[in-house]
Amino acid sequence: MQTTVLSISLLGMLLVTAAFVFAIRNSKQRNDDYGAVSAKAYGIRRWWMITVCAVGIVATVATLTPFPLTASTGDNPRIIKAVSGQWYWQLEDTTATVGEPIQYHVSTVDVNHGFAIYNPNDRIIAQTQAMPGYINKLNVTFTEPGKHLVRCLEYCGLAHHSMIVEIQVSEAN
Amino acid sequence: MSITEATSNSVEDSNTHTKNHLNLVKLYLAIGILVYALMMIAGVALRAAQGASYLDMNPQLFYQIMTLHGAGMVGVTGLAGLAVNWYFLSRHVLLSTKIFLSALLLSLIAVAMIIGSILIGKFAAGWTFLYPLPAKSLGIWSIASAVTFAAGLLVLGVAFLLVYLDMAIAISKKYGNLTRGLGLHMLFGRAPVDTSHPTTVVASSMVIIVNVAGIAVGAVVLIMTIANLISPAIAPDALLMKHLIYFFGHVFINASIYSAITAVYEILPKYTRRPWTVSKPFLAAWFAATFMVMAVYPHHLLMDFAMPPWAAIAGQIISYTSGIPVLVVTAFGGLTLVYRSGIRWDACSSLLVLGLFGWAAGVVPAVIDGMIRVNMVMHNTLWVPGHFHFYLILGMLPMVLGFAAYLTTNGEQGKSNKIPVYIYAAGGITLCMSFLVSGSLSIPRRFAVHQESWQWLGNVGAIAGTTVLVGTLLIALPILFRLPGATLSAAR
Structure with a gap:
């Protein structure tokens, strides 16, 4: 997922760069007929606007269906309470099984924290915020066995960076 | 008094008035520039500490410096953007030098309060002072230091409001009201498009509308924070506070960029010898930006599942659409102006076009992170500073430095060296990429200690940040040297 995001971003930024390089490389020789230059540019801009809007509509529909935040991982997920505080995690259960639908009920006893689950390759697979007065429900179905880490991703004070807990995910029988 | 004497006095008053305007902008x-350089040193130190090869910093100091870097950069970006905007707006309307000077003095008081709270009071809740962290440090900093920090930001907000009030009155006096300044009578009414209506007045009207709202909301949340610090029984809702903080923060920093763009609108046409005038698409873009800058902040709350789904969806959609005016109107308009213009490339023109590039290219990682599905794996990683450093190092600051180069060469083209701009741009792009790659590797933001596998990117960031600092100094030193001799009129 993250590699795809980086690749798409780089592609988009390269396109913008290409437009700037094109204009700059063609900037030295002057065309005094700015009316003609701008008329041509407006024609291109119309298509550029249509392209940007079309990409936006496709990307919006593609990334919002199904709605990512409420997409259920199963009808009856196992509920695990995850309580946070400066600077610790208290998980009701620190084990899980591959393919098992789990819903973490994330809360805090003091300040805002971030509940981010890292897979064995050290990439985030899901996250939510832990906010005073609220319980955020995070649906997760682990897809690979091994040691997963929960890191705090909302700055919460002096030992924020060491607020880590392990989740051991085992293969399904 | 004779007519001749009266005329002579009037010209003298006008000259003094103009000189005062210019001197204040110089100040x-x-x-x-000085604050930017100092805050860059702080930023380099943070990345070096994360790299763990060149610098060893204890976490307490790291988070203090992190808070200083954030507050300092946001504050100076606001002030620099304001200075550019004020300079060009004062060419079209009559602005008060006394108010502008008062705002600077108030800002300096605010800076002293903020620095004191961090370096003496050890306040380290981040510049976003996310409630209720300022009140809950587990003994690291005192309540008094947190109050001082919040009060410092409040004083800074008052300084900005004073200037905006003066700008709003001046625009209203000349153009009728802010909506006319924004050109809505030409966009929606029967009035034909008046191409002599200044682009700076349009931009200024938008900035005033959004940033008065932003700073007012900031004042509300700061007062609520101070009330909570003094009396913990006053405990506002954490989600409400988050809304207020991110509305304030997002609007304020965006308004700073939109302020600085006036430099591009005003100076690039001189270099290209082509007009950049208002048109219906231009006015529509600024009208849309007025709403979108205020409506887009929920993309900061996508991981707060207590928010209703419609708000998150709206956050994603507005996040995308807010990039359209930048990409389709401003950046495209700038490139059209440059294409086959015979432009002379010096530090000023290079910086202004770099600023346009940074703003346009920075849209890409920003809107991608604004997608809920992406945000689930990128939120609060180093991707986030990657996108806003793109806007600020490669967008906003080059516009300010380009303006300063223009001012200090008295508008004379080809008088400033463009080589330092290449150094600056190379450092800036590398730094931003070090952040974005870090984000794609799920490296968290705001971590004082990085595990070994992440550290190389911290070192790359530190070296790239140092390059940006060197580039900035090479650009800025001639500017500072020439600043006293700058004579280009600020006022009408």
Whole structure:
């Protein structure tokens, strides 16, 4: 997922760069007929606007269906309470099984924290915020066995960076 | 008094008035450049500490410096953007030098309060002072230091509001009201498009509308924070506070960029010898931006599942659409102006076009992170500073430095060296990429200690940040040297 995001971003930024390089490389020789230059540019801009809007509509529909935040991982997920505080995690259960639908009920006893689950390759697979007065429900179905880490991703004070807990995910029988 | 004497006095008054305008802008620029350089050193130190090869910093100091870097950069970006905007707006309307000077003095008081709270009071809740962290440090900093920090930001907000009030009155006096300044009578009414209506007045009207709202909301949340610090029984809702903080923060920093764009609108046409005038698409873009800058902040709350789904969806959609005016109107308009213009490339023109590039290219990682599905794996990783450093190092600051180069060469083209701009741009792009790659590797933001596998990117960031600092100094030193001799009129 993250590699795809980086690749798409780089592609988009390269396109913008290409437009700037094109204009700059063609900037030295002057065309005094700015009316003609701008008329041509407006024609291109119309298509550029249509392209940007079309990409936006496709990307919006593609990334919002199904709605990512409420997409259920199963009808009856196992509920695990995850309580946070400066600077610790208290998980009701620190084990899980591959393919098992789990819903973490994330809360805090003091300040805002971030509940981010890292897979064995050290990439985030899901996250939510832990906010005073609220319980955020995070649906997760682990897809690979091994040691997963929960890191705090909302700055919460002096030992924020060491607020880590392990989740051991085992293969399904 | 004879007519001749009266005329002579009037011209003298006008000259003094103009000189005062220019001197104040020079003062803002000199202080701004100095603060930028100092905050860059702080930023380099943070990345070096994360790299763990060149610098060892304990976490407590790291988070203090992180808070200083954030507050300092946001504050100086606001002031620098304001100075550029004020300079060009004062060419079209009559602005008060007394108010502008008062705002600077108030800002300096605010800066002293903020620095004191961090370096003496050890306040380290981040510049976003996310409630209720300022009140819950587990003994690291005192309540008094947190109150001082919040009060410092409040004083800074008052300084900005004073200037905006003066700008709003001046625009209303000349154009009728802010909506006319924004050109809505030409966009929606029967009035034909008046191409002599200044682009700076349109931009200024938008900035005033959004940033008065942003700073007012900031004042509300700061007062609520101070009330909570003094009396913990006053405990506002954490989600409400988050809304207020991110509305304030997002609007304020965006308004700073939209302020600085006036430099591009005003100076690039001189270099290209082509007009950049208002048109219906231009006015529509600024009208849309007025709403979108205020409506887009929920993309900061996508991981707060207590928010209703419609708000998150709206956050994603507005996040995308807010990039359209930048990409389709401003950046495209700038490139059209440059294409086959015979432009002379010096530090000023290079910086202004770099600023346009940074703003346009920075849209890409920003809107991608604004997608809920992406945000689930990128939120609060180093991707986030990657996108806003793109806007600020490669967008906003080059516009300010380009303006300063223009001012200090008295508008004479080809008088400033463009080589330092290449150094600056190379450092800036590398730094931003180090952040974005870090984000794609799920490296969290705001971590004082990085595990070994992440550290190389911290070192890359530190070296790239140092390059940006060197580039900035090479650009800024001639500017500071020439600043006293700048004579280009600020006022009408």
